Amino acid sequence: MPSPPGSPEKPPCECRVCIKSFRTLQQQKDTAFQYTKSLSNKEATWLAGLEWATIHREWKAICTLMDKHDGLIQGCWGMKTRLERYEILKVAMKGWGGELEQELILWPESPKTKAQLSTKALLLNYLTMNRLTAEPGSFLALLYGRRFHRPQDWLLSDNQRLEWVWESGLINVPFSKVSMNIDADSPLCYELHTSHVACRNSLKIGFPRAILLLEAQRTIMALLRKVGEIIRMEGLPTVSKMEQVFRCYELKYTSSEKELWCAYLNQQLTGPRVFRDYGIQVAAQLRLHLVADHLQCVQSHWRSLHQMILLIAAAMGPAAKNGEDIIRETVCALSYDIWNYWSWRLIYAACENVRLRRLKLETSTRGTRKISNLQYQA
Numbered sequence: 330m331p332s333p334p335g336s337p338e339k340p341p342c343e344c345r346v347c348i349k350s351f352r353t354l355q356q357q358k359d360t361a362f363q364y365t366k367s368l369s370n371k372e373a374t375w376l377a378g379l380e381w382a383t384i385h386r387e388w389k390a391i392c393t394l395m396d397k398h399d400g401l402i403q404g405c406w407g408m409k410t411r412l413e414r415y416e417i418l419k420v421a422m423k424g425w426g427g428e429l430e431q432e433l434i435l436w437p438e439s440p441k442t443k444a445q446l447s448t449k450a451l452l453l454n455y456l457t458m459n460r461l462t463a464e465p466g467s468f469l470a471l472l473y474g475r476r477f478h479r480p481q482d483w484l485l486s487d488n489q490r491l492e493w494v495w496e497s498g499l500i501n502v503p504f505s506k507v508s509m510n511i512d513a514d515s516p517l518c519y520e521l522h523t524s525h526v527a528c529r530n531s532l533k534i535g536f537p538r539a540i541l542l543l544e545a546q547r548t549i550m551a552l553l554r555k556v557g558e559i560i561r562m563e564g565l566p567t568v569s570k571m572e573q574v575f576r577c578y579e580l581k582y583t584s585s586e587k588e589l590w591c592a593y594l595n596q597q598l599t600g601p602r603v604f605r606d607y608g609i610q611v612a613a614q615l616r617l618h619l620v621a622d623h624l625q626c627v628q629s630h631w632r633s634l635h636q637m638i639l640l641i642a643a644a645m646g647p648a649a650k651n652g653e654d655i656i657r658e659t660v661c662a663l664s665y666d667i668w669n670y671w672s673w674r675l676i677y678a679a680c681e682n683v684r685l686r687r688l689k690l691e692t693s694t695r696g697t698r699k700i701s702n703l704q705y706q707a
Contacts, residue, residue, distance in 0.1 A: 373505035373536050380543035384480050387550030394557045395476050402472075405560045407465040414462045421555035456549065472553050480546055484511040488534060488542055505536035 338354065357363050368376070395402065406414065461468045475483070488511055512532040534542065642655045 368503045368505040368507075368536075370505065370507050373503070373507040373540075376503070377507070377509065377536070377540060377543060380540065380547055381480075384543065384546050384550055387547065387554050388475070388480050390554050391472075391476055391550065391557065394554065394561065395472070398557070398561050402557050402560045403469060405563065406469060406556075409465070411462045414465070414468070415458060417556055417559050418458065418461060418552070421552055421559060456552075468556070471549070472557070475549060475553055480550070483546065484542065485532075487545055488538075503537070503540065507536045507539075508533045509536070509539040511539075511542075 409417070461471070510533050638655060638659050641658050
């Protein structure tokens with residue numbers, strides 16, 4: 330039975346996922362389920378080359394931006410509230426982002442119906458509003474990772490996260506018999522190879538998946554660059570704002586953890602910390618530097634991360650059934666180190682403990698005798 334005009338008879342990749350999910354010729358009879366018209370080898374190579382050139386331009390722009398404004402971007406993003414981070418991402422995506430809690434970030438002109446959200450599963454699973462806004466480190470880790478490693482180094486990783494399959498909906502992806510080698514160690518790693526037989530090598534992917542992978546990289550790079558430029562345009566506080574910032578020393582502690590947290594997040598970048606207590610001010614600044622150094626070390630110095638993985642694997646022993654368990658445990662350990670061990674909750678708990686002990690001491694001694702300086706300091 331011949332295939333409908335412009336529709337492929339079989340997937341360009343013979344992996345299990347593609348073979349299982351590829352629409353049969355009987356299914357393709359329905360015009361709504363036909364694959365798009367095929368491109369010639371020349372057209373496909375030109376289109377992929379154009380995407381790759383755009384990715385490299387975006388990556389170089391990110392590197393230049395971070396070389397000049399690394400501290401500004403990192404500091405400002407960390408001080409934003411979750412809603413402010415969401416608004417910046419929404420502006421960077423020009424209004425085509427989803428809802429804060431649930432929806433995924435979609436490509437421009439992408440179908441937004443719930444039935445087709447999973448269809449667009451070419452979305453890398455960490456590109457969600459919920460994940461990028463929940464913690465400052467989620468976005469910063471993505472930014473530093475894409476900055477310190479070349480786009481070609483991410484192809485294998487992104488390809489594994491790309492959950493798109495043939496049966497997953499009405500995606501307007503052009504078909505071609507051109508395939509792309511994504512082996513980062515190969516000297517031919519990013520050249521397109523024409524092949525009239527299915528690619529059995531796991532390091533080669535068919536053109537429909539390759540073009541989606543390039544679109545995913547381009548979207549990530551463009552998003553990171555636009556967010557960085559928005560923060561850079563905001564710049565440092567003006568003189569009038571800085572005069573107001575210096576009055577932050579007048580603020581006092583409250584019994585609300587939320588107010589203490591928000592007071593720190595909402596202060597200007599160049600202003601002094603809102604905490605009057607010198608010890609807390611030092612702890613706040615130290616935590617900021619520790620988190621930044623830890624993120625940069627993990628992203629740029631692979632030996633330190635490799636050593637951490639080896640130590641965790643040794644500690645897990647027989648409990649580590651496979652490499653995925655070790656990697657998952659490593660990720661959990663990094664998350665704990667960065668966002669829990671140096672947590673504001675610990676700093677606040679220490680302050681609250683001191684405050685309650687002072688209050689208890691004052692209450693128990695009121696009306697009986699005067700508190701000595703030594704007791705008060707204790």
